[in-house]
Amino acid sequence: MKASLIVAFLGAILLPAPQTASPDAEGFIRNWLILAPIAINGESGASEIDTDFLKGEATIRPKADDKVTIGGRELTWKAHQTSDFFIDFLQAFGKERGEYVAAYAVAYIIADDETKVTLAVSSNDQGKAWVNGKQVFKFAETRTLEKDTDRSEVTLAKGQNVLVFKVINEVNNWQGCARFMKDGAGVKNIKIALAPQ
Numbered sequence: 001m002k003a004s005l006i007v008a009f010l011g012a013i014l015l016p017a018p019q020t021a022s023p024d025a026e027g028f029i030r031n032w033l034i035l036a037p038i039a040i041n042g043e044s045g046a047s048e049i050d051t052d053f054l055k056g057e058a059t060i061r062p063k064a065d066d067k068v069t070i071g072g073r074e075l076t077w078k079a080h081q082t083s084d085f086f087i088d089f090l091q092a093f094g095k096e097r098g099e100y101v102a103a104y105a106v107a108y109i110i111a112d113d114e115t116k117v118t119l120a121v122s123s124n125d126q127g128k129a130w131v132n133g134k135q136v137f138k139f140a141e142t143r144t145l146e147k148d149t150d151r152s153e154v155t156l157a158k159g160q161n162v163l164v165f166k167v168i169n170e171v172n173n174w175q176g177c178a179r180f181m182k183d184g185a186g187v188k189n190i191k192i193a194l195a196p197q
Helices: 002-014 089-093
Strands: 031-039 067-070 073-076 078-081 101-111 115-124 126-131 134-139 150-156 159-169 175-182 190-193
Touching (some): 031 089, 089 175
């Protein structure tokens, strides 16, 4: 009995606590889990934005190095920290293929209390987002990236929340950005983790 308690105690001490990051000075999420590039069918992101490449994309809970097979090709979820306010999928993940492709970005958002906020996103080109399994954003045209082009009112639950962001690129730049806002400013009193609790 004592031995099993000691083993359990040591295991609890030795297990690393989940690492967290903070949003940047403007509240933008810079730490993500990314799965890319996923080839789309044809050349229209508008027709592919509703394709569920993961057979349950709204409720995924990946961890770094998890493997997924899509279209007979194995892809790996990668922890990624952006160098600017946006994810540059083309530079970081598009060397092999950067056109007519999709990507998923996931961040686990940890809030101290339940709070109503605005999710502000932008995508180049098409984009879609879910918070805690509920679709909160969809854009089906082509465009360039600008901060906060689409806004959705969402409620972050106390504890862990899951933001899933899908971005499709047809040609040229392939980018996406997201932040939570309140009273016109980026929310900074949240933490971002790259593993589910």
